[in-house]
Amino acid sequence: MTRTPDFLTPARLGRLALPNHLVMAPLTRNRAEADGTPTPLMATHYAQRASAGLIIAEGSTPNPVGQTYPDITAIHSDRHTAGWRQVTEAVGAAGGRMFLQLQHGGRVSHPATTGLTPVAPSPVPLPETIFTPDGHRPAAVPREMTEDDIRATIAEFAAAARRAVDAGFEGVEVHSANGMLLHQFLAANTNRRTDAYGGSVERRVRFAAEVTEAVADAIGAERVGIRISPGSTVNGVLEDDTDGLYAALVARLKGLDLAYLHLVRSAPEAGWYRRIRADWPGTLIGNPDLTDLTTETVTRESARMLAAGADLVALGRPFLANPDLLTRLRLGAPLNPVRERYLMYVGGADGYNDYPTLVDQPSSDSMVALDGARVA
Template sequence: MTQQTQQTQQTTLFDRTRLGGLELPSRLVMAPLTRNRAGADGVPGDLMATYYAQRASAGLIIAEAATPNAVGRTYPHIPGIHTAAQVAGWRRVTDAVHAAGGRMYLQLQHGGRVGHPDTSGHVPLAPSAVRFPEPLHTPGGLRDAVAPREMTEEDIRSTVADFANAARSAVEAGFAGVEVHSANGHLLHQFLARNTNRRTDGWGGSVEGRIRFTVEVVRAVAEAVGPDRVGVRISPGLGVNGIEEGDTAAIYPALVGALAQLGPVYLHQVYADPASPLFDAIRRAWPGTLIANPALTREEVAADGGMRAGERLLAAGADLIALGRGFLANPDLVERLRTGAPLNAVRPEFLMYVQGAEGYTDYPALDASGIRAAAPAAAGPRGGRRPAAV
């Protein structure tokens, strides 16, 4: 019997539940969101440890994307999980979260064509040599994308191995598990989509060929750390980062069915819509825990952090609800939603491509009376370069 069939109409966002070997105090998950606060070498520092520890009351934290190798790096100050220093930095983060009572997974992401030599030191790799259509943030500012190099069979096999090694390193760093990122226009999603995967070999063409890379990465990661420590993120139909899947309704049932045979502990659907036939099809096809991340307007985030949208997804069969910006601005989001306390407003100018504590660790929590307390002290410098748009 799946978790879906066990749910009753009385299930709420604040119920305790289980995820593999983890006991979760609620069904509210902090979604992974890139914040660009790691060091220039991809090493997480004390500021990141403070940020995540402040949010340890989430049912589960899925930490922001970390790259499994150097060529997979997307933007400046993105964390990695492929050097000893990066593993040690993440260990400081997980130690801080565990000390605050939290639970934590790490998302593994390879950018594929979403990368630049000025950032990574490498020409990007991708399923096909299809250039990213927009300028990219680099240490020297916005730069036009370069044409990626089409991955050889050796590139593919070594990248699969890098994901497995990154998963082992994440467990060594204290994470309870990892989330394989096959969404949002990054490398695995590029293999799924027709406009970025123009291959005619066994890694492209048919639906079976285009899902193969994601399946092989998840297989290798599950063999490395155990399927009960592995989640997978998908974003059916989401056209970010220049993606045009072309056959969304065909590719995702095939992908979900193939992944189900590998037994990952959860599937995480981005921008899930409870009224969508595809959401219903994925829920029926997926035998395990389904995390749903709702698409939210700024007004919905300001009004309730996504609580009502999450409740609708829970009623439609999701098991856990992942929220992003609500957790960014409210380190104690679960308690605020539970009690109906007011929410901090998101400051979008500090979301990405900036450095320092401002708009990161200086969002206040509630004090015992339910009033916004002063922002906690945070390590690291304040301020930094602001993005042109978020």
């Protein structure tokens, strides 16, 4: 009898029992209303993928100035909360569990999108154009955040976390990766401050730590994860001392007893990965950098992440293109490829909710076993 891969066996995340070790990673897909309210289209999308051990929903802004691109979700009004509640109810009815990622874009924003001047640790603009409702525009120079701005933003993250729990999420993920605001405070080229939030690595990690601490105080640390991307240069960030930077951040956070630490594009052979795994006492979510989307590759890399000490494995594109990913991996069935890249972001069901399941595309020359049922 073939052994069931470890990532398909039950797991735990604190108080949550998970049916498997695979997490649907947060994926920006621009399907919200213009004001950031989630749509019924999104409820369908996430419910289709409820077999994931855990779904981490796409980044949602805790305040208006934090919005990155058009049609990005938000979580700072009653309307946003009600819209997200429809999503969590649909996923819960399908047997799933959800966290919500809290994301502030910082300089990754534009007045043409928000009507507001972006804010950032320092007035250093994004080194590339940014997509707006009017198409790609040159990036705006952000306004340097004052300490009052910093305190207000921390409070808004905490308020957004409370709204997320009210909307039915099991918890939230603080986004401190991929060149967004918290990562901008971490990175030396975007944080040129000389006050208590800039300079040494201990000062540069302060904002990310204080946001996470405030969110944990608001809803309980067992409901809070944080996502980081050591060494990433996405959105033009450059870290001058990745090892020291994340050693300082982990040291600041590990006493909080958070739900998890989520590492973007985890490379098990990287020295920073091994050091973080050794230093982090709690649940670690690994995110393999997949070169192709085949059953063999996803199976191999997921198993490799667990063997390297990750407790859970986060996958993005495989879940996007395969709402029944768990069934396909269990059976060794082929995976759907991701369709045209632009369909990820244009809105509508096309390239979002219309990926077929094995039930929709049964084998023509044999019966396909689906979770104990046989489908012609």
